[in-house]
Amino acid sequence: MAREKREKPGPLEYWRQWPLRVMVGGTLAFLYLPLIILMAFSFNDSRRNIVWQGFTLDYYAKALNNDSLIEAFTNSLTIAFFCTIFSVVLGALAAVLLWRFKFPGKTPLEGAMALPIVVPEICMGVAMLVFFARVFPWPTGLAWPLNLGAIIIAHTSFAFPFVATVVRARLASFNRELEEAAKDLGAGEWRTFIDVLVPHMQPGLIAGALLAFTLSLDDFVITFFTAGPDTITFPVKVYSMLRFSVTPEVNAASTILIVVTVVITAIGLHMQGAGEAKKEKS
Amino acid sequence: MEQTWRQAKAAFAAVAIPPVAWLLLFFLIPMAVIWAYSFGENTGPVTIDLTGTFANYMRALEPLYLGIFGKSLVVAGVTTLLCLIVGFPVALAIAFASPRTKAWLLLLIMLPFWTNLLIRTYALIAVLRENGYVNFTLEWFWNNASGLMTMVGLQPLGDFTPATLLYNNFAVVLGLVYVHLPFMVLPLYSALDRMDRSVMEASLDLGAGHWRTMLLVVVPLAAPGIASGILITFIPALGAYLTPDLLGGTDSQMIANVIERQFKKANDWPFGAALSFLLMYLTFFAIAAQAMVQKRAERRG
Numbered sequence: 001m002a003r004e005k006r007e008k009p010g011p012l013e014y015w016r017q018w019p020l021r022v023m024v025g026g027t028l029a030f031l032y033l034p035l036i037i038l039m040a041f042s043f044n045d046s047r048r049n050i051v052w053q054g055f056t057l058d059y060y061a062k063a064l065n066n067d068s069l070i071e072a073f074t075n076s077l078t079i080a081f082f083c084t085i086f087s088v089v090l091g092a093l094a095a096v097l098l099w100r101f102k103f104p105g106k107t108p109l110e111g112a113m114a115l116p117i118v119v120p121e122i123c124m125g126v127a128m129l130v131f132f133a134r135v136f137p138w139p140t141g142l143a144w145p146l147n148l149g150a151i152i153i154a155h156t157s158f159a160f161p162f163v164a165t166v167v168r169a170r171l172a173s174f175n176r177e178l179e180e181a182a183k184d185l186g187a188g189e190w191r192t193f194i195d196v197l198v199p200h201m202q203p204g205l206i207a208g209a210l211l212a213f214t215l216s217l218d219d220f221v222i223t224f225f226t227a228g229p230d231t232i233t234f235p236v237k238v239y240s241m242l243r244f245s246v247t248p249e250v251n252a253a254s255t256i257l258i259v260v261t262v263v264i265t266a267i268g269l270h271m272q273g274a275g276e277a278k279k280e281k282s
Numbered sequence: 283m284e285q286t287w288r289q290a291k292a293a294f295a296a297v298a299i300p301p302v303a304w305l306l307l308f309f310l311i312p313m314a315v316i317w318a319y320s321f322g323e324n325t326g327p328v329t330i331d332l333t334g335t336f337a338n339y340m341r342a343l344e345p346l347y348l349g350i351f352g353k354s355l356v357v358a359g360v361t362t363l364l365c366l367i368v369g370f371p372v373a374l375a376i377a378f379a380s381p382r383t384k385a386w387l388l389l390l391i392m393l394p395f396w397t398n399l400l401i402r403t404y405a406l407i408a409v410l411r412e413n414g415y416v417n418f419t420l421e422w423f424w425n426n427a428s429g430l431m432t433m434v435g436l437q438p439l440g441d442f443t444p445a446t447l448l449y450n451n452f453a454v455v456l457g458l459v460y461v462h463l464p465f466m467v468l469p470l471y472s473a474l475d476r477m478d479r480s481v482m483e484a485s486l487d488l489g490a491g492h493w494r495t496m497l498l499v500v501v502p503l504a505a506p507g508i509a510s511g512i513l514i515t516f517i518p519a520l521g522a523y524l525t526p527d528l529l530g531g532t533d534s535q536m537i538a539n540v541i542e543r544q545f546k547k548a549n550d551w552p553f554g555a556a557l558s559f560l561l562m563y564l565t566f567f568a569i570a571a572q573a574m575v576q577k578r579a580e581r582r583g
Binding site for chain 1: 313368378401408409467528565
């Protein structure tokens, strides 16, 4: 019925042409099927995990009882948490610096700020390895979470320029007269910053925080070079598990991580959307 | 208007010092140390003398390492090309979809970004490893991108054994395409979405077919977007470590794997540092080439 009513696609309606639909469908299948299979087989009641044998939560129980896996997971979340705080503060300051001021050396600084974004991960990883091994040895045996310091620093170094880029794009839409008005009305630098500039930056800050959190949680290469034996993160742990054997436990743990990131991202996007809607209303 | 820093020195210092100090201490200095090491020599198990030698760079020019650089460039190039071939029609379809569909499709393309790279690679291993998933994957792969298969010289369905799909160059390229496809689709989409559609209509009205319109009208107009898509795919693919490490065999080592070996097993940091900087120079060269394309396109537009 519906098909009969539909007109022949117009010349520019590429989305309605079937070869392109097949292409899009195929691409999405390519992107998602491996992940869906991975998630589905974390519930499979079979060690060899090829054929479906029935539903089970055993591997979740096993993963949750695997102390070193839980420790790695906690480490990853802790690192991502601190990395997000540092990156948002540093990124916001860098964005305000580049947006508000003219100063000698601005262009080289902008170039240097872009470097952590473009430099290959492996190069940054080995640089961090050498830095923390020879130049600035991170004390070993510190109490948690201080023992994660080196990884947090390395993650912040590559995450905060991303935050700065996002926040600076947001600042471009700021009406500078508002800042002047606040100052004319007697607000100092700090009050103006907190009450005028920060509320405007908020959607950028949330987007930046989200980006920093996922970048940190996702990172393997740089962590691989900065992690010590007692500072294993989740990706590094999964990597070492993969080296030995692939078990449904890894599937279960991966599924938990996928769900955690998707939920966090959804909350962040929702907050960002709500913030923008509120802004438009007022 | 931008303020000069003299107008508000205290505020300037407050916003400038933390990020600049962090960048200097925890990024530029580590990089500088690596750069210095690349001109150094191993004099003991843990001591490196900065002798100003070019020996590490000379060694990088030996056929063995030159070959690995060449291979990395080819693998990254093939990956980028495949991403472009698959990504362009996808971006086109998304750009011309209705606003609601568009938002959903973009979300679906972006969602894998938020999934851990290692997990995605692992998912791919699980799919390629055993017979069951391989055929499953290949069925649609064959339908939608059979060109991809013939390019690597594989026969149609059924003839596959899991061994041919994992731990070889094919797996590395497939894994890199899998990971980097969203990188390509998004800039292509934004270029196609911004394009003036009346130009395409004019071309179609004047009798050019869809293919000619694409090649002669759309592609030149979207050139800056295509260039940035190529760059954003090529750079991470060139420096990829995890994908060749997990999906590749002994002959599919890329430059990042060689660098890693110098810093871990081989314990030859100066040579590893030199290789790192060569990889970085290649990256900068690619960025400069893209900037030139962008500039030329802007001048024409």
